[in-house]
Amino acid sequence: MRRTLKVGVIGLGFFGARHARVLAVHPAAELVGVCDKDAARLAETAAIAGVPGFDDFSALLALPELEAVSICLPDRLHEAAAIAAAEAGKAILLEKPLAHDAATARRIVDAVEANGTRLMVGHILRFDPRYVQVYHAAAPERLGAPIHLRAKRSGIRSTARRLGASSSILFYMGVHDVDALQWIARSRIARVYAQKRDVLGNGNEDALYAVVNFENGAIGAIDYSWAWPDGLMNGFRAALEVVGTRSATYLNVADQGFYTVDDDGTSGGDTHLWPEINGRIAGDLADEIDHFVTATLSGAPYLQSCQEAFDAIPVLDALAESARSGQPVEVCRQAPTLAPNG
Ligand SMILES: NC(=O)c1ccc[n+]([C@@H]2O[C@H](COP(=O)([O-])OP(=O)(O)OC[C@H]3O[C@@H](n4cnc5c(N)ncnc54)[C@H](O)[C@@H]3O)[C@@H](O)[C@H]2O)c1
Known part of the structure; x- marks a missing residue:
């Protein structure tokens, strides 16, 4: 049987809601949970995707089946969720920018390397x-x-x-x-x-x-x-x-x-x-997420290295x-x- 990547989305605003929609119908992904601290946004996306919703990313990261997360939090809030995901051993698709300054970016990358997991930054271009x-x-x-x-x-x-x-x-x-x-x-x-x-x-x-x-x-x-x-x-x-x-x-x-x-x-x-x-989100974002899912499943290198991001x-x-x-x-x-x- 073909393996699927069990993935969650953290942050369901303008962009995270779109990530969730792409992942919910991706043939090689299984969306297992979504997270937002805003109750209305959480309820809306959880209902559309038909998955459990969490108001705290630690609860989502604690799901035993979860293998990967897409982090779509505001630019200045990437660090805590990315480091928690790395420490939980999840593969990470982190929306751009990697972080809002170089010192924070370094701490995120260090956590990814220390925990032996993988990070792709969503450089959609x-x-x-x-x-x-x-x-x-x-x-x-x-x-x-x-x-x-x-x-x-x-x-x-x-x-x-x-x-x-x-x-x-x-x-x-x-x-x-x-x-x-x-x-x-x-x-x-x-x-x-x-x-x-x-x-x-x-x-x-x-x-x-x-x-x-x-x-x-x-x-x-x-x-x-x-x-x-x-x-x-x-x-x-x-x-x-x-x-x-x-x-x-x-x-x-x-x-x-x-x-x-x-x-x-x-x-x-x-x-x-x-x-x-035709009822689905297509284009660059869908291709980016498809690459993340397929490369994470196969172990192939991501298109863009962490160093370049x-x-x-x-x-x-x-x-x-x-x-x-x-x-x-x-x-x-x-x-x-x-x-x-x-
Ligand atoms: N690649 C692109 O073209 C592109 C386009 C848009 C946004 N982005 C990136 O996506 C990220 C999100 O941007 P956006 O426009 O969706 O922002 P947004 O403000 O619309 O959404 C952010 C969401 O995160 C939630 N949130 C904030 N703190 C939280 C917490 N601690 N726990 C759980 N949820 C929390 C908010 O409630 C909100 O729903 C940013 O990094 C942005 O740069 C990329």
Whole structure:
């Protein structure tokens, strides 16, 4: 008989509810429990998935049959649940960012390594066909050496208001592009010079711009905004470009290739990230979760190593520090190299 991975979900907000829906119908997964401290959210997802609900993640982690968890807690609350899951010996799919600073990320990874379990961070762009194709187009034999890179990501102000101080433009949006830039450039960011603005009063930054230097000599520009009005089609837009010594490649996520127009305006739809297709959540999120389930069951390495996920966090620390101080900041890479994981 085909084995299934017995998995739980911790945090059932915007994203965890979607994780639970994907896992509830995955052919190689068995959702055995869900957890949220919010009683209404817990009851809703537990009922849809038809599984027991827990208001404390320790109770979920104590289920003897549980083998893996997906952790979808707010960005600043990843540590306690991730370390508890590692100590309970569970495989972990942890939503990005790995943690909200490098010291916390290090404690999580140390707990995973000390307990001999496995960790995959939910860097969804690694599963997005557009970004994966840019990665391949930027291979040295096609691109040559990267000369300059640019990443842009804009979100809407109601998202910034909803998350408030529980997140930041860097954790919620910025980590996507920091990871993508380092992955696509095949080089880590060594130095950053950032500036930010906060005029809307949403409890976090409205915008953060930065110039960055890569270890391989390339220069980059980062442009993040959480200030777009809520009418922005799809609620976000993104772009990424790489120019090399032999070729260049450009990615534009402006309208997802689908929109409808009526007398009130234009509205888009999600065709890539987590679209609902024929009653199921499909797209990048479903592919990411499928990879986690199948690689955990087979013991194959995860697509992204723990080290690469970790490498994004000191860059976020440096961007935050530079935006605060107004000075260029060297990325602190003092942490020893992690053992290959995943
Ligand atoms: N990959 C992506 O594109 C993507 C998209 C959205 C969110 N995310 C990530 O997913 C994570 C969750 O984000 P979100 O937008 O769903 O946040 P959210 O605020 O909507 O949901 C968080 C949930 O966690 C619950 N919670 C908080 N503390 C808890 C505790 N101690 N025990 C149990 N439940 C608790 C809250 O009640 C809430 O339901 C974040 O790390 C975020 O960065 C990733």
